[in-house]
Amino acid sequence: xxxxxxxxxxxxxxxxxxxxxxxxxxxxxxxxxxxxxxxxxxxxxxxxxxxxxxxxxxxxxxxxxxxxxxxxxxxxxxxxxxxxxxxxxxxxxxxxxxxxxxxxxxxxxxxxxxxxxxxxxxxxxxxxxxxxxxxxxxxxxxxxxxxxxxxxxxxxxxxxxxxxxxxxxxxxxxxxxxxxxxxxxxxxxxxxxxxxxxxxxxxxxxxx
Ligand code: SF4
Ligand code: SF4
Numbered sequence: 001x002x003x004x005x006x007x008x009x010x011x012x013x014x015x016x017x018x019x020x021x022x023x024x025x026x027x028x029x030x031x032x033x034x035x036x037x038x039x040x041x042x043x044x045x046x047x048x049x050x051x052x053x054x055x056x057x058x059x060x061x062x063x064x065x066x067x068x069x070x071x072x073x074x075x076x077x078x079x080x081x082x083x084x085x086x087x088x089x090x091x092x093x094x095x096x097x098x099x100x101x102x103x104x105x106x107x108x109x110x111x112x113x114x115x116x117x118x119x120x121x122x123x124x125x126x127x128x129x130x131x132x133x134x135x136x137x138x139x140x141x142x143x144x145x146x147x148x149x150x151x152x153x154x155x156x157x158x159x160x161x162x163x164x165x166x167x168x169x170x171x172x173x174x175x176x177x178x179x180x181x182x183x184x185x186x187x188x189x190x191x192x193x194x195x196x197x198x199x200x201x202x203x204x205x206x207x208x
Contacts, residue, residue: 005107007207009065016065022206025099026092033057039083039093049073053083053093056100069109074100075116106203118145130181131188135171137179 012019020027033054040052051059051073059068077097084094101117104110110117119142126138139162144151155162165171182188 002108004203004207005109008107011207014063016063016068017061019065020060020096020100023203024096024103026095027099029090029092030057030060030096032089033061033091034089036088038086038088039091042082042086044080044082045076045078049076053097056097057091066109068100069104069107070111072111072114074098074104075110075114077101128189128192130179131185132180132182134175134179135165136173136175139171140176 008019008023012022017030020030035054035058037054040046040054043049043052046052049072051068051071056068056071056073074097077094079094079098081094084092087093101110105117122141122145123133123138126141127133139158140151140155143154143158162171166173
C-alpha cells in the first residue's frame with residue numbers, strides 16, 4: 001500500500017463517502033444520488049462495466065473503498081455526458097468517474113495493465129515533452145505498448161489511417177526525428193509544475 005493510501009484509509013476509516021467528498025472532483029455531489037438508475041440505463045457502455053455508475057455511488061455510500069478504487073469501471077467512462085444531462089439530482093457523474101480514476105492512480109491501486117490508464121499515461125508523457133502531442137510518437141508508443149510483435153501487427157492494421165493522417169497534414173514522418181515544441185515550452189512546464197504542487201498540497205492536506 002502506498003503511503004498516501006495508508007494515510008487516507010486510516011483517516012477516513014469507515015467513511016469512504018467523506019473521503020470521496022474531500023478529494024474526488026465533484027465528489028460532494030455523490031450524496032445527492034437517489035439510485036433511480038437513469039445514469040446506468042443511459043450509459044452506452046455501462047452494461048459492460050463491472051459496476052455501472054449507479055452501483056459505484058451505492059458502493060461509495062456503503063463504504064466499499066477497496067472495491068471501488070480497485071475497480072476497472074470508472075476507467076471505462078468515455079465522457080459522453082449522457083448521464084449528467086439526464087440525472088434528476090444533478091450528480092456530476094462524468095466528473096466523479098474521472099475523479100475516482102485519478103484518485104486511484106494517485107493511490108497506486110489501478111488494476112495492472114488497465115488499458116485506459118496506460119494510454120492516458122502515454123498521452124501525458126508525450127504531451128509533457130514539448131507542450132504539444134507528437135501524433136507519430138504517440139501512435140507508435142500506443143501500438144508498441146505490449147511489445148514489438150503486437151506493435152507491428154497494430155501498425156499494419158492501421159496503416160491506412162496513418163497514411164490518411166499524413167495526407168491531411170495531421171502527422172509527419174519528420175516528427176519521429178525531432179518533433180517541434182510549443183513556443184514557450186519552459187513557461188508551459190512552469191505552469192504544470194505549479195499545478196502539480198497545488199495538487200500535491202491538496203492530497204497531503206487531506207491525508208493529515
Ligand atoms: S441518474 Fe443520478 S440520481 Fe439517478 S442513479 Fe444516477 S447518479 Fe443517482
Ligand atoms: S459520461 Fe461516462 S458514465 Fe456518463 S454515460 Fe457517458 S460513459 Fe457513461
